[in-house]
Amino acid sequence: MINTFYEKYLSVQIIKVPTGIPKHVTLVLAESDLLDPDGTSKLRSFINWCKKLGINIISIHIGILDANNDLKNKMVINLTDRLQTVFAKLPNDIGFEIYDVHGNLKDERKGSSPMVYLFVGFSGRDEITKAVQSVLMDVKSGNIKPDAIDESVIESHLMVRHEPDIVIRAGGKHLSDFLIWQSVYSELYFTDVNWCDVRNIDLLRIIRDYQKQHRRFGK
Numbered sequence: 001m002i003n004t005f006y007e008k009y010l011s012v013q014i015i016k017v018p019t020g021i022p023k024h025v026t027l028v029l030a031e032s033d034l035l036d037p038d039g040t041s042k043l044r045s046f047i048n049w050c051k052k053l054g055i056n057i058i059s060i061h062i063g064i065l066d067a068n069n070d071l072k073n074k075m076v077i078n079l080t081d082r083l084q085t086v087f088a089k090l091p092n093d094i095g096f097e098i099y100d101v102h103g104n105l106k107d108e109r110k111g112s113s114p115m116v117y118l119f120v121g122f123s124g125r126d127e128i129t130k131a132v133q134s135v136l137m138d139v140k141s142g143n144i145k146p147d148a149i150d151e152s153v154i155e156s157h158l159m160v161r162h163e164p165d166i167v168i169r170a171g172g173k174h175l176s177d178f179l180i181w182q183s184v185y186s187e188l189y190f191t192d193v194n195w196c197d198v199r200n201i202d203l204l205r206i207i208r209d210y211q212k213q214h215r216r217f218g219k
Contacts, residue, residue, distance in 0.1 A: 010204040014053065020211035022165035024057040025050055026183065028176050031064045031079060031121075033195035040086050042196055047090060047116060049200045053207065056114050057162050061178035064101065064121035072121070076101045080120050087118070103130050103159065117160050124180030131157035158182070166210055170195040187213055 014021065027046065033039050043060070050058050062083075064075055080100055084107050087096050095111025101121035134157045138144040144153065155161055160179060164186045169175050171194035179186075189206050191198060 007201045007204060010201065010208055014204060014207050014211065017211055018054070021054055021207065022210060023055065024059065024162045024164045024166075025055050026059045026061070026164035026167040026179060026186070028061050028167065028169045028178055029063065029195055031062055031075060033170065034062065034079060034082075036196055038196045040082055042198060043083070044086050044090060045200075046198070046203070047094065047114075049203050051091070051094065051114055053203075056112075057117070057164075058114055059117040059160050059162075059164060059179060060119065061123070061176055062118070062120045063123075063176050072101070076121050080106055083118060083120065087116070090116075099159065103127065119159075119178065124177040127159055127179075128154075128181055130159075155181070166206065168206060170198055 029039075029043075034043070047058060062079065064072055064079075066072075077100075080098065084098060087098065087107070087109075090096070093111050093113045094109075094116060095113075096107070096109050096116040096118060097105060098107040098118045099120065099122050100106050103119075103122045103126055131154055135144065135149060135153060139146055139149075158181060160182060163182045164179060166189060167175065167179070167183050167186045168189045168191065170191045175188065187210055189209070191202060191206075193202065
């Protein structure tokens with residue numbers, strides 16, 4: 001009961017500062033976090049919690065255990081299929097894009113409240129590599145001149161073009177290289193609890209701490 005009251009209190013305090021609510025939240029998980037059905041259902045809950053707070057963009061990275069290609073591909077296919085089922089049950093106004101380990105778009109739904117980007121095993125290094133390859137293709141086709149390539153051109157070829165305000169790593173001590181380009185000035189948060197045990201109040205505490213931070217953006 002105490003937690004319930006405190007949760008309501010935090011919600012009220014956060015909503016009082018609408019300009020302090022992050023526009024883009026990134027969540028970093030491991031494949032093992034989603035082996036249990038509770039892990040996938042928690043992902044749906046997390047998205048709904050963010051929606052209630054008015055967060056516009058959610059990007060999610062699922063790290064995959066390093067294994068031989070055949071086993072890794074089977075793990076990715078199995079997990080992607082399960083997550084597609086989970087995402088199909090989200091409210092219809094929530095849009096999403098689901099990418100596989102190769103960065104290929106596997107499923108999508110139009111929407112904007114919020115927009116969710118899910119990457120299963122596709123890392124930030126992979127994203128930058130693919131962006132550079134795309135830029136080179138544009139140079140080859142004559143759409144871009146080599147001396148015109150700058151940061152904005154590379155950013156325009158990234159899959160997620162929005163910089164996260166917060167990167168959350170649940171139950172882990174190490175971050176992945178997900179959104180390595182976009183998250184250079186993001187606030188980083190590591191939770192003390194495992195993913196399946198994360199509650200709405202944990203997210204509220206993170207947002208409340210975020211509102212107290214003075215972001216310097218590298219200055």
